[in-house]
Amino acid sequence: MSGNSTDIESLVNRRYRHGFVTDIESDSLPPGLNEDVILALSAKKGEPEFMVQWRLKAYRHWLTMREPAWAHVHYPPIDYQAISYFSAPKSDADRPKSLEEVDPKLLETYDKLGIPLHERAKLAGVAVDAVFDSVSVATTFKSKLKEAGVIFCPFSEAVLNHPELVQKYLGSVVPYRDNFFATLNSAVFSDGSFVYIPKGVRCPMELSTYFRINAANTGQFERTLIIADEGSHVSYLEGCTAPMRDENQLHAAVVELVALKDARIKYSTVQNWYPGDENGKGGIYNFVTKRGDCRGANSKISWTQVETGSAITWKYPSCVLRGENSVGEFYSVAVANNMQQADTGTKMIHIGRNTRSTIVSKGISAGRAQNAYRGLVRIMPQAANARNHTQCDSLLLGKNCGAHTFPYMEIRNPTARVEHEATTSKISEDQLFYCRQRGISEEDAVSMIVNGFCKEVFRELPMEFAVEAQNLLNVSLEGAVG
Amino acid sequence: MTAMLEIRDLHTKIGDTAILDGLSLTVGSGEVHAIMGPNGSGKSTLAQVIAGHESHVVTSGTVTYCGKNLLELAPEERAREGIFLGFQYPVEIPGVNNAYLLKAAVNAKRRHNGQPEIDAFEFLKLARARMSLLGMDPGFLNRGVNEGFSGGEKKRNEILQMAMLEPRLAILDETDSGLDIDALKAVAKGINALRSPDRAIVLVTHYQRLLQYIEPDRVHVLSKGRILRSGDKSLALELEERGYDWVREAASA
Numbered sequence: 103m104s105g106n107s108t109d110i111e112s113l114v115n116r117r118y119r120h121g122f123v124t125d126i127e128s129d130s131l132p133p134g135l136n137e138d139v140i141l142a143l144s145a146k147k148g149e150p151e152f153m154v155q156w157r158l159k160a161y162r163h164w165l166t167m168r169e170p171a172w173a174h175v176h177y178p179p180i181d182y183q184a185i186s187y188f189s190a191p192k193s194d195a196d197r198p199k200s201l202e203e204v205d206p207k208l209l210e211t212y213d214k215l216g217i218p219l220h221e222r223a224k225l226a227g228v229a230v231d232a233v234f235d236s237v238s239v240a241t242t243f244k245s246k247l248k249e250a251g252v253i254f255c256p257f258s259e260a261v262l263n264h265p266e267l268v269q270k271y272l273g274s275v276v277p278y279r280d281n282f283f284a285t286l287n288s289a290v291f292s293d294g295s296f297v298y299i300p301k302g303v304r305c306p307m308e309l310s311t312y313f314r315i316n317a318a319n320t321g322q323f324e325r326t327l328i329i330a331d332e333g334s335h336v337s338y339l340e341g342c343t344a345p346m347r348d349e350n351q352l353h354a355a356v357v358e359l360v361a362l363k364d365a366r367i368k369y370s371t372v373q374n375w376y377p378g379d380e381n382g383k384g385g386i387y388n389f390v391t392k393r394g395d396c397r398g399a400n401s402k403i404s405w406t407q408v409e410t411g412s413a414i415t416w417k418y419p420s421c422v423l424r425g426e427n428s429v430g431e432f433y434s435v436a437v438a439n440n441m442q443q444a445d446t447g448t449k450m451i452h453i454g455r456n457t458r459s460t461i462v463s464k465g466i467s468a469g470r471a472q473n474a475y476r477g478l479v480r481i482m483p484q485a486a487n488a489r490n491h492t493q494c495d496s497l498l499l500g501k502n503c504g505a506h507t508f509p510y511m512e513i514r515n516p517t518a519r520v521e522h523e524a525t526t527s528k529i530s531e532d533q534l535f536y537c538r539q540r541g542i543s544e545e546d547a548v549s550m551i552v553n554g555f556c557k558e559v560f561r562e563l564p565m566e567f568a569v570e571a572q573n574l575l576n577v578s579l580e581g582a583v584g
Numbered sequence: 585m586t587a588m589l590e591i592r593d594l595h596t597k598i599g600d601t602a603i604l605d606g607l608s609l610t611v612g613s614g615e616v617h618a619i620m621g622p623n624g625s626g627k628s629t630l631a632q633v634i635a636g637h638e639s640h641v642v643t644s645g646t647v648t649y650c651g652k653n654l655l656e657l658a659p660e661e662r663a664r665e666g667i668f669l670g671f672q673y674p675v676e677i678p679g680v681n682n683a684y685l686l687k688a689a690v691n692a693k694r695r696h697n698g699q700p701e702i703d704a705f706e707f708l709k710l711a712r713a714r715m716s717l718l719g720m721d722p723g724f725l726n727r728g729v730n731e732g733f734s735g736g737e738k739k740r741n742e743i744l745q746m747a748m749l750e751p752r753l754a755i756l757d758e759t760d761s762g763l764d765i766d767a768l769k770a771v772a773k774g775i776n777a778l779r780s781p782d783r784a785i786v787l788v789t790h791y792q793r794l795l796q797y798i799e800p801d802r803v804h805v806l807s808k809g810r811i812l813r814s815g816d817k818s819l820a821l822e823l824e825e826r827g828y829d830w831v832r833e834a835a836s837a
Contacts, residue, residue, distance in 0.1 A: 540689035541663035554679030
């Protein structure tokens with residue numbers, strides 16, 4: 103159809119909806135990184151000795167490492183000395199104990215984002231541990247969770263109140279030496295969420311964190327640790343938006359999940375950080391390490407992600423299937439538009455017998471974006487009867503984008519069964535004309551077709567998130583027709 | 585009888601190739617017209633031009649629909665104004681639920697007409713009624729649009745959409761092709777059920793056999809982008825007997 107490429111561009115060029123900056127004084131450390139900065143950071147948080155030592159070990163190791171270059175992404179060198187490693191809202195000295203005490207400006211920010219925290223939390227039955235910049239400012243539903251024995255709090259609080267749990271599990275899934283970005287995170291992590299579900303407890307509500315990067319030039323280093331003790335269940339939601347900014351903002355988070363015997367963890371993400379403008383200026387660099395350890399028999403970890411934002415996404419939520427009969431799942435929708443670059447996928451490491459994994463990856467590319475799926479399925483010699491099914495589909499919108507698939511398989515046990523299916527397709531003119539002939543606008547037709555393409559993944563999201571994800575997709579791809 | 589569709593001296597091209605070459609056609613409300621003609625005569629082009637397919641460029645001529653200049657409208661606007669094209673090859677849209685597409689289409693039209701949107705409950709009721717009229721399995725609604733449908737199912741699905749959208753002008757492009765006799769009868773039955781004094785139907789077809797089940801008011805023979813001959817239903821029978829060459833020879837004589 104004639105004129106489509108311009109349509110695509112205009113649709114793709116919609117301004118980022120959440121681009122605004124809240125005017126709150128930040129109590130930031132000056133830019134730069136050295137041992138004194140780490141000590142200052144740790145002191146601001148009043149951390150115990152084990153934590154300081156762990157950070158320093160990580161920092162010293164980080165100095166010996168080099169930034170990885172194997173991903174299918176390109177960006178100018180990052181000056182790690184130009185980043186400020188701590189930023190908290192000014193009111194940190196007297197931290198609010200409840201929402202009523204929260205800085206009204208913060209609440210306004212949530213309103214702009216369409217997250218009226220208190221209402222939403224109550225209506226949806228969701229407990230929200232809201233991360234504003236680096237310090238968690240509001241935690242709701244604590245008492246109800248407490249009744250069930252669930253611990254859900256900012257990571258910095260867990261370090262102070264539950265040091266034995268933190269010390270036991272921190273770094274047990276993603277060691278501080280793991281990779282360049284995870285190691286950096288280990289040295290300077292700011293805050294994040296901590297969850298502990300005791301034996302046999304089904305967490306009475308979905309746990310949810312909204313992230314937001316706010317202060318300029320502040321690299322954000324979230325650290326999340328979720329432990330599901332024997333026989334427990336938990337579903338955790340993570341969603342994020344960020345304000346419009348010219349500087350590239352580095353984000354290097356680490357998420358560790360531990361599922362003990364018979365435990366289940368479902369971790370869902372909707373990621374909508376600022377992707378940069380149509381020329382790729384600005385936008386978040388998202389270098390995340392997410393890994394789950396199915397440590398006990400019959401445990402299950404399920405990752406679901408909808409990634410529409412960030413200039414660069416470098417993210418491979420993985421499962422280590424250690425326990426017998428344990429199950430790992432990865433469901434992903436990754437959208438790359440304009441100049442966005444996404445290199446994302448998963449790793450399924452089969453160690454235990456009868457372990458099973460499922461990978462469903464849906465990549466959507468539009469504009470001049472590059473979208474890569476990178477996945478590893480490793481079957482270890484002792485993993486008898488391991489099974490994996492991988493399905494990897496790419497959808498291209500327009501002529502100038504790219505989709506790439508890098509599946510790696512290492513199979514060291516002859517009883518393994520590993521399947522890989524991959525497809526690449528385009529939204530055809532015939533499909534669009536068909537929908538338009540039925541009275542449906544081109545935009546709605548694209549979003550309908552794209553949502554159909556992503557259905558298998560959206561089905562895995564908790565209800566309220568599924569709706570949000572569809573809306574997000576519509577906004578991200580409005581007008582991206584090819 | 586008011587002219588619902590008035591095509592005058594229409595010339596079109598696709599790329600550099602001229603297809604329609606001075607075609608004129610008038611269709612009135614309540615009428616059923618059959619457009620017949622050999623392969624490559626421009627039958628499907630006519631259907632697509634009326635629906636607004638952008639690969640066809642209109643170089644001259646006019647198309648008036650209910651008093652409006654149709655050529656100014658985008659395909660979706662034409663659809664909302666009541667033009668329906670039953671596709672020769674309905675496309676598959678994987679993962680998109682048939683019911684979802686139908687509901688979106690019905691509501692797009694209702695919004696256009698200033699009517700309130702239909703809710704899920706009402707929609708299901710209406711869809712079920714229409715499906716039983718067409719002898720269709722309700723399970724159809726929950727399948728992906730044309731995904732894995734047989735040829736007959738696809739064509740029947742087109743008729744279901746037509747029944748739901750209640751167009752003023754329906755153009756059915758070779759709806760009979762690729763159907764076995766039972767499917768043909770079922771589709772014809774559906775089309776007949778949708779005949780109405782407020783609706784015009786244009787059947788684009790290669791063969792006379794569809795016309796055994798749907799009796800047209802007018803039959804037109806198309807060749808090389810223009811209508812060579814028009815007549816009543818007996819023209820279709822004559823064509824079947826004497827072949828298209830007969831019309832061509834008669835025209836050039």
